[in-house]
Amino acid sequence: MKTTLDELLAFRTVVDTGSISAAAEHLEQTSSGVSRALSRLEHKLNTTLMRRTTRRMELTEEGLLFLARARAILQSVDEAEDELACRHLKPAGKLRVNAASPFILHVLVPLVNDFLAEYPDIELELHSGDSVVDLIEHRADVAMRIGPLRDSTLHSKPLASFRLRLLASPSYLKRAGRPTKVSDLEKHMLLGFTQPESLNTWPLRHAAGDGLSIKPGIAASSGETVRQLALAGAGIACLSEFMTEADCAAGDLVQVLMRDTIEMRQQVHAVYYRNTELASRIRCFVEFLAQRLHRN
Template sequence: MNHQLEHISAFVRVAELGSYTRAAEALGSSRTRLSRQVMALEETLGVRLLQRTTRRLHLTHEGERYLAHAQSILRALDEAASDVSSAAQTVRGEMRINAPMSFGVRHLAPLVADFMVEHPALDVRLDLNDRRVDLIEEGYDLAIRIGQLTDSSLIARRITRCRMLFCASPGYLERYGTPLDSAALAEHRGLRYKSGQASAEWRLGDGTTLTPHGPLESNNGDVLTQMAEAGLGIAQQPSFLVTESILAGRLVALFTDQPPTLLDIYALYPARRYLPAKVERFIATLHKAWGEPPCWERAMGLSQPAQQ
């Protein structure tokens, strides 16, 4: 089909300019090549399109009819290419996004709302859940992932990174004391996060781990935050889950002067040669809005930790 389009384009340009030589100059080709392309087109159609004399070219009756159709086809193709190219630079259509529930509610949904106001031709399907969806199988344009990524055919672009924070309520610390080091921390009541087969360990910034012991284990970070606020123990939580509680004084962040454990926050999308404008611009929006350290940590007065 590509060869046939080349043959049609060659014929149209020769017919319009009335000369193989001028058509070859216009197309950056050679006279011989154009002649062969027109002859191949005639052979495909089974008719003669051009009468060749020593002085000039003449369109046959069939050639005149075919020229009108061919010009119309090439114009339509140019218009289609222009329309698609323009659309590719326009934020429109539908964008499907997947993200973790708690993070999505707090920090993604507000940005989606602002982005949709800025781009009213865009429709969004925002699915929030904590399972690892298959972007390609389930038709997502973009997913937000936090933490270590498994190898895949997806493209991962890091947006920012957040701290894991140890935190407890003022009442708990008043009752049990404030731990000053990891040895003291190990003696405290620990609220454990456990999901799937992963062990409920606390990971410290120096790479060591502790196994917390305490009255509660849950697979939901919001639950652990509430239990920590209730004074039931110390929890290690990603900063985005406890910012509001710390700023409101319901929780106190511990060990903020020590190297933290960090979680990378990624935008994942299927590998494509051309990334749609809606996805590219939304990722740029996330970069600008969250920053590094992320905006919720800056609100707590936390500076960017040293690279790990």
Template sequence: MSQPTDMAAFVRIVETGGLAPAARDLGLTPSAMSKQLARLEARLGVRLLTRTTRRIALTPEGETYLARARDILALIEAAEQDVTAGRGRPRGLLRVNTGTAFARHRLIPLLPEFFVRHPDVTLDLSVTDRRVDLVSEQLDILLRTGPLGDSSLLARKIAEGRRVICAAPAYLARRGRPAAPEALAAHDCLVLRGQARLTAWPFRTAAGLQTLTVHGTATTDSAEALRDMALVGLGIIRVSGFIVARDIAEGRLVPLLEDAHVSEEVPVWAVTAPGRHRLPRVQAFVEFLVRHAAAW
């Protein structure tokens, strides 16, 4: 067995969760797959997996090897695509992570068309509003809004939007409508937990550009939950416009302080690790999103 083949077999065992399903995928018997893994571990001199009758788990050495193996296999795939350009089409498993609001309001509605165009691609979509490390979690693409921090990664802007401040009519009827930015100090302003920059709301005032640090009775780690809190009248929120565009259009939420609010651009980025950006399935997915972003 070649080393790349051993790597691919090991990665497939991890991805499928066991020797038997990995063997079926690769056209081998479970016994042959077990022997291949044993040869790989013997060559490396370490255990990569711990195995019981019910599950497998990565050892610390296995976690390190998995990260490097996936990167190496991605580079091999990209190299093969370079020399056979135009002869194949995107295929394989695509790992994507994004936030809850972007997934619900932008990404998921597009997926049926993507799979029609690229039937040989499968998707593993993880959705969370916490900060995710693309490399350590072995993702192909990280879709994120706002500023980016890690310059070692490759980022392509696929869209941009604006933030909006809004609240439900029920909240405004109970607490009154803020007539000026400073009035927010007397209101419940709901924010995402752990993202300090989103608690500083920028405004144009007579004294120039100012940011006000807001407070409220509730926080959450989900942008979608933040919208839901506003809808039931818990307070005022400041979010990307695409999250609440339909709610505002249909009167469930009311925009506030539009003349004073500095609604800065909110870029949407497709972030990839060096090497993986050249994978055909990664390129196809990013280009697909860019084409559709013009209509957002």
């Protein structure tokens, strides 16, 4: 292998921070050292990865292609180190976790006792919310993000993916009738979200294609509120299986329009900044979740 991990890390950090000086500060190196690492990398690859001007840095087409590979390699190394470190460390101290209310209630809360039994010296703080938060502003050490990631400056680890399904209570279907085709939804009360608007696109195959944008008759900002509305017989909702699996098993919610439902999954990632003081707590928590959610 021609390249080194230090060179890949310098390249990725310059891209994420936007400049050599910012990357040097983030990596606790000198600007000249980061610049030399980039030059060595381009020399070894015999290609230009970034065009540098006095005002900005821009990736070349080759740079874009190589960046994706570099990210994957560094992510794999991070995960390998994290997994091994958790076998030997006894992390201690406070760990602040931020996640949407339904994820905390239905995924994290049932796992808390097992996690603390394994890491008794970690003090967990669970902060719930239904919008994407700034980790620094909200003093969160790690956050669970549901859906596409937007901030490439954060480290992330995929934890699981969950199917979306159309669900209603038996009492609602008895009162309003069971839809047998997608067009029947026009006659029903639809439960949706105030934001983001993407949550009001349901995984349905219809005449115009895949994915049906709906206008909710009742909208809520929280997935847990939408779940409770569905359980109360208020209408039909599109919800993730991580928060409704027990409801369906108990018969409190039933799936509708199964034949017209396409496979659409919500990805869940753990996101965090690398912080030396917090590193052991974060990686042990993230690895624990990854193993438990994969097992389920």
